[in-house]
Amino acid sequence: MAPTPTPGANDPLANFYAKVDELESVFIERLGDAVKIPSISAQADRRKDVFEMSEWVAAKMRTVGIDVTLKPLGKQAGTDLELPPLVLGRYGKDPQKPTVLVYCHYDVQPASLEDGWKHEPFVMTVEDNGRLCGRGTSDDKGPLIGWINMIEAFQKVDVDVPANLVFCFEGMEENGSFGLREALEEEADKYFADVDVVCIADVVWVSDEQLSIPQGLRGIIFYLVTITGARQDAHSGGFGGQISEPMIDMVNIMASLVDSNGKILIPGIYDNVQPVTEKEYESYKELNISEDSLYGGTGGRSLHDNQADALIARWKKPSLSLHRIENALPGAGAVTSIPAKLVGKFSIRTVPFMKAEEIDVIVRRHIQDRFASLGSKNDIEIEAYPSDWFYEDAGHWNYQAAIRATRNVWGVDPAMTCEGGSIPIALDFKKILKKNVLLLPVGRPTDGQHSTNEKLDKSNYINAIKLYGSYLREAATLWRENKNRVSSA
Amino acid sequence: MAPTPTPGANDPLANFYAKVDELESVFIERLGDAVKIPSISAQADRRKDVFEMSEWVAAKMRTVGIDVTLKPLGKQAGTDLELPPLVLGRYGKDPQKPTVLVYCHYDVQPASLEDGWKHEPFVMTVEDNGRLCGRGTSDDKGPLIGWINMIEAFQKVDVDVPANLVFCFEGMEENGSFGLREALEEEADKYFADVDVVCIADVVWVSDEQLSIPQGLRGIIFYLVTITGARQDAHSGGFGGQISEPMIDMVNIMASLVDSNGKILIPGIYDNVQPVTEKEYESYKELNISEDSLYGGTGGRSLHDNQADALIARWKKPSLSLHRIENALPGAGAVTSIPAKLVGKFSIRTVPFMKAEEIDVIVRRHIQDRFASLGSKNDIEIEAYPSDWFYEDAGHWNYQAAIRATRNVWGVDPAMTCEGGSIPIALDFKKILKKNVLLLPVGRPTDGQHSTNEKLDKSNYINAIKLYGSYLREAATLWRENKNRVSSA
Numbered sequence: 001m002a003p004t005p006t007p008g009a010n011d012p013l014a015n016f017y018a019k020v021d022e023l024e025s026v027f028i029e030r031l032g033d034a035v036k037i038p039s040i041s042a043q044a045d046r047r048k049d050v051f052e053m054s055e056w057v058a059a060k061m062r063t064v065g066i067d068v069t070l071k072p073l074g075k076q077a078g079t080d081l082e083l084p085p086l087v088l089g090r091y092g093k094d095p096q097k098p099t100v101l102v103y104c105h106y107d108v109q110p111a112s113l114e115d116g117w118k119h120e121p122f123v124m125t126v127e128d129n130g131r132l133c134g135r136g137t138s139d140d141k142g143p144l145i146g147w148i149n150m151i152e153a154f155q156k157v158d159v160d161v162p163a164n165l166v167f168c169f170e171g172m173e174e175n176g177s178f179g180l181r182e183a184l185e186e187e188a189d190k191y192f193a194d195v196d197v198v199c200i201a202d203v204v205w206v207s208d209e210q211l212s213i214p215q216g217l218r219g220i221i222f223y224l225v226t227i228t229g230a231r232q233d234a235h236s237g238g239f240g241g242q243i244s245e246p247m248i249d250m251v252n253i254m255a256s257l258v259d260s261n262g263k264i265l266i267p268g269i270y271d272n273v274q275p276v277t278e279k280e281y282e283s284y285k286e287l288n289i290s291e292d293s294l295y296g297g298t299g300g301r302s303l304h305d306n307q308a309d310a311l312i313a314r315w316k317k318p319s320l321s322l323h324r325i326e327n328a329l330p331g332a333g334a335v336t337s338i339p340a341k342l343v344g345k346f347s348i349r350t351v352p353f354m355k356a357e358e359i360d361v362i363v364r365r366h367i368q369d370r371f372a373s374l375g376s377k378n379d380i381e382i383e384a385y386p387s388d389w390f391y392e393d394a395g396h397w398n399y400q401a402a403i404r405a406t407r408n409v410w411g412v413d414p415a416m417t418c419e420g421g422s423i424p425i426a427l428d429f430k431k432i433l434k435k436n437v438l439l440l441p442v443g444r445p446t447d448g449q450h451s452t453n454e455k456l457d458k459s460n461y462i463n464a465i466k467l468y469g470s471y472l473r474e475a476a477t478l479w480r481e482n483k484n485r486v487s488s489a
Numbered sequence: 490m491a492p493t494p495t496p497g498a499n500d501p502l503a504n505f506y507a508k509v510d511e512l513e514s515v516f517i518e519r520l521g522d523a524v525k526i527p528s529i530s531a532q533a534d535r536r537k538d539v540f541e542m543s544e545w546v547a548a549k550m551r552t553v554g555i556d557v558t559l560k561p562l563g564k565q566a567g568t569d570l571e572l573p574p575l576v577l578g579r580y581g582k583d584p585q586k587p588t589v590l591v592y593c594h595y596d597v598q599p600a601s602l603e604d605g606w607k608h609e610p611f612v613m614t615v616e617d618n619g620r621l622c623g624r625g626t627s628d629d630k631g632p633l634i635g636w637i638n639m640i641e642a643f644q645k646v647d648v649d650v651p652a653n654l655v656f657c658f659e660g661m662e663e664n665g666s667f668g669l670r671e672a673l674e675e676e677a678d679k680y681f682a683d684v685d686v687v688c689i690a691d692v693v694w695v696s697d698e699q700l701s702i703p704q705g706l707r708g709i710i711f712y713l714v715t716i717t718g719a720r721q722d723a724h725s726g727g728f729g730g731q732i733s734e735p736m737i738d739m740v741n742i743m744a745s746l747v748d749s750n751g752k753i754l755i756p757g758i759y760d761n762v763q764p765v766t767e768k769e770y771e772s773y774k775e776l777n778i779s780e781d782s783l784y785g786g787t788g789g790r791s792l793h794d795n796q797a798d799a800l801i802a803r804w805k806k807p808s809l810s811l812h813r814i815e816n817a818l819p820g821a822g823a824v825t826s827i828p829a830k831l832v833g834k835f836s837i838r839t840v841p842f843m844k845a846e847e848i849d850v851i852v853r854r855h856i857q858d859r860f861a862s863l864g865s866k867n868d869i870e871i872e873a874y875p876s877d878w879f880y881e882d883a884g885h886w887n888y889q890a891a892i893r894a895t896r897n898v899w900g901v902d903p904a905m906t907c908e909g910g911s912i913p914i915a916l917d918f919k920k921i922l923k924k925n926v927l928l929l930p931v932g933r934p935t936d937g938q939h940s941t942n943e944k945l946d947k948s949n950y951i952n953a954i955k956l957y958g959s960y961l962r963e964a965a966t967l968w969r970e971n972k973n974r975v976s977s978a
Contacts, residue, residue: 218726222825230788237707237910240838241751241808242799244790248811251743260737260863262730299719299829301733301866310731319730321827322737325814336711336836338810340788347825349729374749377790421726 011408013469015157020149020465023156024458027149028132030060031461032124034106034141035134041084041107041175050084050171053106057087057144057169064151066091066167069191073172073179083179084171088191091151092164098479099164100472101195101433103425104144104202105173108136109450116452130458137456138447143201144169146442146464150472153465162473166195173202177425184432196479197398198429198437199471201464206417207289208444211410213402216315216418217426219350219389221359225253225367226328226343226381233329233337244377246342250325253380254344256370258320262303262313264348266366269318269359274352276316284308287415293445315418319349349420356386390427390437397478398436405470409463440471500897502958504646509638509954512645513947516638517621519549520950521613523595523630524623530573530596530664539573539660542595546576546633546658553640555580555656558680562661562668572668573660577680580640581653587968588653589961590684592918593633593691594662597625598939605941619947626945627936632690633658635931635953639961642954651958651965655684662691666914673921685968686887687918687926688960690953695906696778697933700899702891705804705907706915708839708878710848714742714856715817715832715870722818722826733866735831739814742869743833745859747809751792751802753837755855758807758848763841765805773797776904782934804907808838838909845875879916879926886967887925894959898952929960 011017020027039053040046058068066089073083084107111121119125124134132142147167154161172178184192206212227246234243258264285308294310295302304310313319328341350359364382371380392399394416406414423439430437442464448454500506509516528542529535547557555578562572573596600610608614613623621631636656643650661667673681695701716735723732747753774797783799784791793799802808817830839848853871860869881888883905895903912928919926931953937943 220726220825229790230786232786232788234786235910236808236810236812236836237709237838237908239786239803240810240836240909241802241806242791242793243787244749244792245747245751245810247743247813248747248749251740251811251814252749254736254740255744258734258737260733260741260865260867262734297719297721297723297728298732299721301718302731303733303866304731313730314727317730319725321725321729321734321825322740323725323824323826324736324816324828325740327813335812335834336709336810337812339813345824347725347729349726376749377792419726420729420731421724 011470013466013473016153016159016469017466019153019157020462023149023153024462027145027462027465028126028458030149031132031137031142031145032134034145035124035136036122038122038135039107039171040110041172043110044079044081047081047084050107054084054087054171057106060145060148061087061089061167064148064155066151071183071187073183076178086180086183087167087169087171089167090165091167092161094164097163097476098196099166099194100475101166101168101192101198101429101435102147103168103170103198103200103429104147105140105170106144107171107174108139108141109174111135111452111454118453121454126458131455132458132461133453133455135454138204138443138454139449140173140202142456142461143442143464146201146461146468149465150468154469162469162476166192173425180425181428181432184428188432192433195433195435197435197475198433199398200426200429200437200439201442203423203439203441204443204445204447204449205441206287206415206445207293208446209290210288210415211406211412212415212417212441213399213406214417214419214439214441215392215394215399216352217390217422218315218418218420219356220347220387220422221350221356221363222345222347222385223363224343224345224383225250226341226383227378228341228381229378230340233340236336236338239338243338245338246378247325247339249371249374249376249378249380250342250344252374253367253370254322254325254346256366257346258322262319264318264320266363268362272354272358273318274316276312280316281308281312283415284311287311287417314420316351318351318354320346321349322346350389352389352391354389356388360384360386387422387424388427390422390430392436392438396436397475397482398438401471401475401478402438402440404474405467408470409466440467500959502955502962505642505648505958506955508642508646509951512638512642513951516634516951516954517615517947519638520621520626520631520634521623523634524613524625525611527611527624528596528660529599530661532599533568533570536570536573539596543573543576543660546595549634549637550576550578550656553637553644555640560672560676562672565667575669575672576656576658576660578656579654580656581650583653586652586965587685588655588683589964590655590657590681590687590918590922590924591636592657592659592687592689592914593636594629594659595633596660596663597628597630598663600624600941600943607942610943615947620944621947621950622942622944624943627693627932627943628938629662629691631945631950632931632953635690635950635957638954639957643958651962655681662914669914670917670921673917677921681922684922684924686924686964687922688887689915689918689926689928690931692912692928692930693932693934693936693938694930695776695904695934696782697935698779699777699904700895700901701904701906701930702888702895703906703908703928703930704881704883704888705841706879706911707804707907707909708845709836709876709911710839710845710852711834711836711874712852713832713834713872714739715830716867717830717870718867719829722829725825725827728827732827734827735867736814736828738860738863738865738867738869739831739833741863742856742859743811743814743835745855746835747811751808753807753809755852757851761843761847762807763805765801769805770797770801772904773800776800776906803909805840807840807843809835810838811835839878841878841880843878845877849873849875876911876913877916879911879919881925881927885925886964886971887927890960890964890967891927891929893963894956897959898955929956
């Protein structure tokens with residue numbers, strides 16, 4: 001059951017909202033024009049379309065007066081492909097307003113009719129139920145164009161856009177975001193120097209029935225454990241019982257990491273995990289999340305049978321997953337061979353306030369101790385690839401503005417949630433710009449962002465435009481209050 | 490250091506041996522003719538050459554008076570390819586002689602110059618050091634043609650071949666021996682009805698420096714353990730900690746089977762293992778086996794640092810090897826995915842007098858108990874594919890004849906050894922014909938039977954012919970003695 005959009009009639013942005021509604025068909029047509037360009041970043045033969053899309057976005061931005069700069073990112077490492085540019089833009093430079101950096105991306109996932117699309121994926125179809133169907137409608141062209149639409153609507157009701165805007169629109173998000181981090185580092189003290197907060201419009205609600213704003217993302221430390229025995233695979237008939245087998249060490253180490261109930265067995269791993277408060281626990285009980293969202297993906301193998309515990313396991317607790325054990329030598333080897341070299345892959349999802357460096361120390365010590373206890377004749381090597389968790393204080397005016405705006409536009413309070421996976425971009429913005437980063441949802445989890453028949457509900461598209469406007473207005477108000485409080489303190 | 494061939498001058502077969510030596514160049518030319526036909530059974534486009542080879546073998550057999558029957562084996566299952574025939578033959582039907590079934594194969598492994606051969610693999614090159622180089626010289630055309638050569642040499646010195654011979658020459662040995670088992674079952678009471686013993690001439694010495702006759706082969710029980718969780722792989726970010734992971738159960742089960750020192754941890758598994766006698770242990774110490782044969786394949790990861798213990802581990806003890814853990818759903822999945830369904834593969838090498846059915850019971854019970862102890866929400870399934878160990882009493886006249894013949898021809902006693910791997914054909918002959926089966930080595934382990942630059946030493950080729958003759962003579966003598974003893978008892 002989707003919530004009914006009910007922007008308050010007494011909202012000072014009532015004229016703006018009305019204009020957005022009035023321009024609905026223009027905005028929908030605009031999204032349709034964007035969908036037509038198959039800007040698939042992961043397909044080399046579509047790279048030219050990604051470039052065309054960057055030009056299209058830049059042109060649309062210019063029509064509403066945004067000062068656009070295309071920042072080239074050079075070649076894609078290991079290829080002859082030119083990376084699509086960052087489309088940077090500035091709108092407004094009023095010192096009496098906060099400056100909000102807006103991130104979206106203009107590239108899309110691959111799509112073709114043969115994959116099972118009902119309609120041609122690069123021709124937007126408006127279905128009777130109001131769904132805007134087409135690749136990129138939800139991820140992320142709809143959310144991106146919404147910002148341009150918002151400026152246009154403000155202009156048409158002759159109201160100042162409430163905040164200064166800095167745009168950072170990327171064309172490689174669906175293909176590794178190559179070049180983004182370096183560009184952020186390069187521009188942190190230049191183009192982005194005056195940014196107060198960041199708003200990333202590339203996430204969805206926690207459930208179709210539950211509006212939400214995620215304030216936390218788990219981190220990940222990805223581990224490769226390599227165990228090396230003989231120089232080549234041995235035949236188990238000829239050598240079984242005589243030769244030291246890396247696989248035996250590997251399964252022993254893997255089995256020592258986590259139990260079948262999901263409990264991590266590495267001593268000290270839970271030491272810095274933030275406890276779940278009773279209030280949080282109660283709030284998780286109340287969330288309106290469908291059974292399918294909650295348990296569908298587990299195929300009846302959920303370790304928890306109630307919503308709060310399941311969500312806490314996903315969002316608030318670390319987890320350790322064993323991914324695979326791979327033969328590290330070329331060739332598959334006979335089915336009865338004894339593999340000579342193996343790579344075991346596992347990862348730890350981390351949460352506030354675990355410290356990646358400390359975790360790495362205790363994980364390595366645990367593995368080395370376990371390996372030593374086996375008395376193996378093989379060699380072991382451990383590699384770790386950490387990426388931090390992300391957690392923002394929802395008390396920050398950036399979040400409070402988003403919460404108020406959601407209430408203003410959708411008429412309901414958003415739930416403050418987390419996500420189990422990481423969004424590296426969010427962390428990059430936070431670490432490099434050192435500003436509060438907001439993930440502002442536009443679409444719904446069933447939009448099919450990376451699958452067939454991607455859609456964006458018309459209500460979500462139109463309300464996103466209103467949400468952006470309201471968010472900027474609330475942000476400006478809170479920023480000013482906050483500034484006055486600080487200066488008068 | 491190769492032993493010097495010294496057939497005793499006082500051997501009653503002295504004339505036969507001299508004739509073999511005299512015909513050396515004829516015999517070598519004959520092997521060269523056989524090598525020219527690239528009878529590669531594993532390559533569909535060479536199947537016609539395998540058929541040509543069967544005709545060539547049949548024709549050569551007929552020239553020495555063997556009564557030849559080509560037994561068609563029908564189509565290769567799942568293909569349109571006709572299986573090459575079994576070339577069956579009979580020579581002699583004297584009730585005063587034992588009847589020896591001789592098995593060899595006339596197909597070969599693939600080979601091409603690009604693989605790194607010094608010479609064209611299907612043109613036999615006689616090197617200065619006496620090596621006969623070419624695909625199939627050692628495996629198994631040399632050993633096969635040796636039987637025909639033997640009959641010719643006996644005929645030319647006007648001496649009766651000492652035993653009746655039944656030939657069974659196969660053309661699919663290097664590609665699964667399809668059809669052989671069924672043919673053996675079909676002919677057991679017909680073509681093979683009067684067979685007294687079997688001699689398989691398709692093995693090599695235990696080491697280049699150590700003549701040997703293997704009397705035992707380990708069996709194998711191959712296990713597939715399937716653990717099923719969700720219907721599809723899950724993302725470890727979204728579901729890690731909430732979902733029950735098959736990989737965690739799998740590594741726990743695998744780790745419970747065997748330790749890093751090669752000790753099998755399944756209770757009762759060693760119960761019926763035949764103890765190694767002091768005499769055996771001492772004899773293993775004495776074997777002349779190179780360091781490289783013994784430890785080369787282990788790359789410094791041998792669990793045993795002396796010859797007797799290493800050989801016992803390979804030959805006389807069961808072993809349990811962990812082969813791999815594979816994703817059982819199509820597609821590799823993201824590197825951070827939680828696999829939904831896994832197949833773990835391991836095998837147990839069995840030795841006398843373990844009973845496959847009993848072993849299977851205790852293995853399944855162990856795995857099920859372990860799985861139950863994990864409290865997992867997943868499902869488990871266990872499949873077993875057993876193939877028995879092979880062990881013959883060296884006191885049988887078939888073995889004693891081979892031992893005496895080795896001494897007669899090579900001047901040294903062969904070591905009675907085992908092999909760690911299984912030879913399914915040996916077991917098939919034993920189980921179906923229910924006769925004593927001898928594995929009579931011709932070549933050396935460094936002949937490169939399945940690799941590049943395959944060779945057969947000229948001394949091994951020529952001495953095999955003498956060995957066959959001597960073996961049949963000793964067999965006939967012992968058979969008669971044995972018969973008289975039995976009838977007078």
